[in-house]
Amino acid sequence: MNLEILPVSDLKPAIEDENNLAFGKSFTDRMFVMEFDRAKGWHSARIQPYAPFTLDPAAMVLHYSQEIFEGLKAFRREDGSIALFRPADNVARFNQSARRMCMPEVDEKFFLDSMLELIRMEERWVPKAEGTSLYIRPTMIATEPMLGVRPADQYLCYVILCPVGAYYKGGIAPVKIWISDHFVRAAEGGTGEAKTGGNYAASLYAAREASLKGYDQVLWLDAKEKKYVEEVGSMNMLFHYDDKIVTSPLKGTVLDGITRRSALKLLSEMGYQIEERALTVDEVMEGAQNGRLKEAFGTGTAVVISPVGSFCYQDECVQLGNGEPGELTMxxxxQLTAIQYGRQPDPHNWITTL
Structure with a gap:
């Protein structure tokens, strides 16, 4: 399959204030698009002007939520080059989600090469200010117009780009986490490990309730016993006990986070023992009270590493340490951001540079 480059006639104004970029609200001039149908396979791959899609009201994505997406970033380095962090892993996970949602897989090399070409063409949109980046959103949706519960025969795959500001504008601040004992995000055998929109829609009600109560995030418990901690809506969770790092195992209910993988690798190299095991909510609360739980932090593309200041469960709240970001967290x-922005060597070959 060839990649066609379509002309763009009107370019948007350049970024004026990189220090006040909002997340997910402004998009670049171009996008990558390709289409699929059962008879032809993937076809019509192109980089075209950013524009709305026209969907039939019966498009299956609107009725049965056959949809997947990814999220990764491109970073402007001090020498002016552009770097991506583990993009091949995102493309591989995109296909993993596609398999779970009965959607067609993409050719990983072609898809990655096309995405890199799109970023090269949109280089002026990669901001330079400290902590900023270009957010990359690959997506696939079912477009076949048909009312009936089965995998669609037609799909649209696209990539859009969004310049984003520094996540921590005023310095890293610990988050206050509410542990839900009623709502659940995912159950074993479900779609929890896939990066599909339905998982996020399912989290909205509890997230709104937590926000109204003054919390920043919801930590989900397992669906069966509501006893074991799993992940936060937008982050995997890691807990620092003694000289160990404990995190929920990947058993189909937790996203296989790429930042999580990277953090566990670096922590192992620092000498910490990694335990991927079921951790009870009681262990978390008691560990914070008796001091065994030294730190807890989330990992994710947007936040990189997010320190936790406190957990609240039922009628009890506990603070970690003095409520400030912990030494290991920082x-x-x-270390991770230094690798991403080129201030530190990349011994694991995680970086792809344009």
């Missing part, structure tokens, strides 16, 4: 954050 060490890990600084």
């Amino acid at each position: 060490k890990l954050y600084n």
